[in-house]
Amino acid sequence: MSLSNDKVKQYRTIGHDLNPVVTIAGKGLTENVLAEIDRALEDHELIKVKVSIIDREARKAAIAEISAKCSAQTIQEIGKVALFFRAAKKPHPKKSNIR
Template identity: 55%
Template sequence: MSLTATQKKQYRTIGHSLNPIVTVAGNGLSEGVQLEVDRALEDHELIKVKFSVGDRTVKKALTRELCEQVQAELVQEIGNIALIYRAAEEPDPRLSNLLR
């Protein structure tokens, strides 16, 4: 499900105005965090996740692991915020950040 450069640019533009929906903190990628990210991706398709962990390498590893677990594509990573995308099976135009 690799995104093209044009798609990534379009999603970064949309993601600029979004606020983080989920925060990953000291407990790491718990089951609750994974379920919430999965639910948010199914509803919104494009979401921001905030990582409140101290080390840069740990943050990058957690970002990759989260994307693998929820089968999402990393669009952009700036500072403590990751913008991730996964196409919904049945997108809801009222909730999807891509269809608004």
């Protein structure tokens, strides 16, 4: 799944105003956290995730794992916050962050 540069720019703009819907902390990336991220992507399509892991390499690995396991595209990484996109199978107009 590859997005055009225009779409990536549009999603970054939308993502600027979003708050993180999931925070990954001490226990790391568990199955429950992945399930919640998957549910949030299905509902909202574009989500922010806060990865509160101190080690930079571990944080990047967790972001890559989220992207792979949830079939989502990483739109942007800034510090400890990552923006992910995955098109919903049945988008709900009131829940979706994509305008």
